[in-house]
Amino acid sequence: MSRAKAVLYAVTGVAAVMIAGCQTGTEASGTGSVATKAGKRYKIGVSIPAADHGWTAGVKYWAEEAKKENPDVDWIIQDAKEPGEQISGLENMQTQGVDALVILATESAPLTPIAEKLHDAGILIVNVDRGFTKPVADVFVEGDNKAFGRKSAEFMVQKLGGKGKIAILEGIPCTVNTDRVNSAMDVFKANPGIQVVARDSGMWNREKAEKVTQNMLVANPKIDAIWASDDDMALGVESALKGAGRDKNIWILGGAGMKDIVKRVMDKDPLFPANITYPPSMIAFGMQTAAGMLRAGKDNSKKYIPRHVMIDVSLITPDNAKDFYFPDSIY
DSSP states (O other), X not given: OOHHHHHHHHHHHHHHHHHHTTXXXXXXXXXXXXXXXXXXXXXXXXXXXXXXXXXXXXXXHHHHHHHHHOTTEEEEEEEESSHHHHHHHHHHHHHTTOSEEEEOOSSHHHHHHHHHHHHHTTOEEEEESSOOSSOOOSEEEEEOHHHHHHHHHHHHHHHTTTOEEEEEEEOSSSHHHHHHHHHHHHHHHTOTTEEEEEEEEOTTOHHHHHHHHHHHHHHOSOOOEEEOSSHHHHHHHHXXXXXXXXXXXXXXXXXXXXXXXXXXXXXXXXXXXXXXXXXXXXXXXXXXXXXXXXXXXXXXXTTTSOSEEEEOOOEEOTTTGGGGOOTTSOO
């Protein structure tokens, strides 16, 4: 078994154990799942962003893995490139009679009204990663993005010795981006020797990040480091730096634990001195949670399952990178 798959089993096993603790008249079966009550098959929709960059490709991969681990559920897995397409997909899932929806929003604000409408219609909602702007989900599973921003910014300040000029790349407008950026900015503002000379959005996209960085480099002849907040954007930043011949005196801090970046941290590549974990396998946790709650009885399980599940994030440095490097991982 790969270490990456072992992580999936460990994470989804937690959900299964929580759910199993509130079962009545059911039996444990398979890889930690719980047999469906009275042979009833449930239908669960999974709505995720299109796999247009590494992390969302990882989400798609782990969604398919979770589907394999729960064959007693009828799964509908759909991806979408933008909010309008995702909203239409969710409405279609409602017409197909889903019992639950696991939603990783393309953007937070546009998806909140439809999530609220579907929840009010009696559909169990598990929200993963990008939160809604209102607490409409039955369970919200997310990484600790405030810690992501804080830990990465603290590393940057420390490595710069508390003094330097930095640029910031933001992601897609959503709760993930807001928490990361605001927490990082709190750290930077607390260190007056750190100057934020440029700030723009790369939309968690490699090509967009490259173009944004090119503009930043033209406007700012002196930049010491770039806080990219995402590994796909970090690779776009790298392309821009190399194109401008400035990759020898500017380093990058991305995030999310892409295996290629973690390997470079492990190898002490000066361009990538550190990284932050953020596992796309959290979608599997959300799917396992939704399935388990239905098996246990939706209303009954709400008494036992936490409404908010926060997944910790870790700073990856050359000293511990080997513990976070999974060469067989999709991401």
